[in-house]
Amino acid sequence: xxxxxxxxxxxxxxxxxxxxxxxxxxxxxxxxxxxxxxxxxxxxxxxxxxxxxxxxxxxxxxxxxxxxxxxxxxxxxxxxxxxxxxxxxxxxxxxxxxxxxxxxxxxxxxxxxxxxxxxxxxxxxxxxxxxxxxxxxxxxxxxxxxxxxxxxxxxxxxxxxxxxxxxxxxxxxxxxxxxxxxxxxxxxxxxxxxxxxxxxxxxxxxxxxxxxxxxxxxxxxxxxxxxxxxxxxxxxxxxxxxxxxxxxxxxxxxxxxxxxxxxxxxxxxxxxxxxxxxxxxxxxxxxxxxxxxxxxxxxxxxxxxxxxxxxxxxxxxxxxxxxxxxxxxxxxxxxxxxxxxxxxxxxxxxxxxxxxxxxxxxxxxxxxxxxxxxxxxxxxxxxxxxxxxxxxxxxxx
Numbered sequence: 001x002x003x004x005x006x007x008x009x010x011x012x013x014x015x016x017x018x019x020x021x022x023x024x025x026x027x028x029x030x031x032x033x034x035x036x037x038x039x040x041x042x043x044x045x046x047x048x049x050x051x052x053x054x055x056x057x058x059x060x061x062x063x064x065x066x067x068x069x070x071x072x073x074x075x076x077x078x079x080x081x082x083x084x085x086x087x088x089x090x091x092x093x094x095x096x097x098x099x100x101x102x103x104x105x106x107x108x109x110x111x112x113x114x115x116x117x118x119x120x121x122x123x124x125x126x127x128x129x130x131x132x133x134x135x136x137x138x139x140x141x142x143x144x145x146x147x148x149x150x151x152x153x154x155x156x157x158x159x160x161x162x163x164x165x166x167x168x169x170x171x172x173x174x175x176x177x178x179x180x181x182x183x184x185x186x187x188x189x190x191x192x193x194x195x196x197x198x199x200x201x202x203x204x205x206x207x208x209x210x211x212x213x214x215x216x217x218x219x220x221x222x223x224x225x226x227x228x229x230x231x232x233x234x235x236x237x238x239x240x241x242x243x244x245x246x247x248x249x250x251x252x253x254x255x256x257x258x259x260x261x262x263x264x265x266x267x268x269x270x271x272x273x274x275x276x277x278x279x280x281x282x283x284x285x286x287x288x289x290x291x292x293x294x295x296x297x298x299x300x301x302x303x304x305x306x307x308x309x310x311x312x313x314x315x316x317x318x319x320x321x322x323x324x325x326x327x328x329x330x331x332x333x334x335x336x337x338x339x340x341x342x343x344x345x346x347x348x349x350x351x352x353x354x355x356x357x358x359x360x361x362x363x364x365x366x367x368x369x370x371x372x373x374x375x376x377x378x379x380x381x382x383x384x385x386x387x388x389x390x391x392x393x394x395x396x397x
Contacts, residue, residue: 038051038158048147049115050116050138053158054132059079059080060079061078061079061085072114083110084097084121090129092127117140123155204244208241214331214372217375242276270305273304277298281298299326334364
């Protein structure tokens with residue numbers, strides 16, 4: 001005896017429909033997709049009055065999804081020992097029950113308010129069940145071999161889908177951990193260079209955030225909008241800590257000199273941009289690919305001391321010939337140098353630093369970016385206060 005179809009619902013056991021559901025499960029990329037495929041596909045295939053998808057959650061059965069003629073237990077959790085799905089998973093075999101009130105495995109009181117008279121519970125992943133698929137009938141019914149085969153096909157496909165979802169999630173976690181480790185290494189390398197002439201190394205934290213704030217604001221105006229999207233800004237932010245990595249190659253007698261540098265010493269100091277560029281380029285060669293991260297990191301390291309009027313170093317680039325990433329970093333780097341204490345200078349007030357940058361528009365700095373800077377100068381000040389070198393001036397979290 002088979003269940004009568006609900007109005008508008010078509011019941012079929014066609015091979016094409018079964019294969020379609022199996023294919024859909026094989027392509028699922030999340031548990032919600034697995035639930036939806038079973039919910040929408042199982043009842044039409046076997047003619048049951050209800051279908052549930054139960055996840056093993058420690059020592060409990062979690063009734064995660066259902067499709068039934070009236071509500072069953074969606075969202076509820078029961079001890080493994082107290083439900084048929086738990087029995088099926090613990091014993092690694094299907095429970096085929098023609099009369100639920102004649103079977104001691106069924107918690108009769110839990111079923112009395114429901115329509116269920118007969119059922120099948122099929123474990124998902126027989127060797128090590130992680131879930132179960134339940135099928136229910138509103139009348140006394142012994143599941144046929146054909147119905148059991150369909151449920152088994154769905155259970156097998158769901159097992160593969162859950163395994164795939166687990167692997168995808170593990171891959172995502174591994175990628176996130178790799179990204180976090182890469183970011184930590186980049187920050188450590190940048191700080192290593194900065195701590196040689198800056199006690200805390202917070203300069204790299206501040207300039208990284210200045211650059212992002214400036215790029216975020218610039219992206220909404222021409223001509224910068226065409227060059228600054230989410231991905232590019234993210235890469236600039238990640239690579240910014242390496243802007244002065246070349247300082248590791250500068251002797252202490254030059255880097256830490258409190259007085260004015262001689263012409264020879266200044267030439268040595270300027271070489272840090274080429275040292276940094278070469279170090280990053282060498283890392284890219286070892287990797288065997290020049291990714292956007294390495295490209296922008298090299299740009300910033302080499303060009304952040306170029307000037308808009310062409311009087312900068314090392315290449316004497318002018319105007320738009322200077323990479324945008326370098327022009328952004330130039331403002332961030334100079335602002336932080338002005339408002340921070342260094343071995344060779346005292347800090348100046350924020351307002352004075354803003355006026356200096358304003359006065360250098362069209363000479364040292366890209367005038368369009370200076371306009372953007374002036375609009376968000378308060379954000380720069382807030383960043384400097386948040387990541388102040390002196391712990392006593394740092395605001396409490």
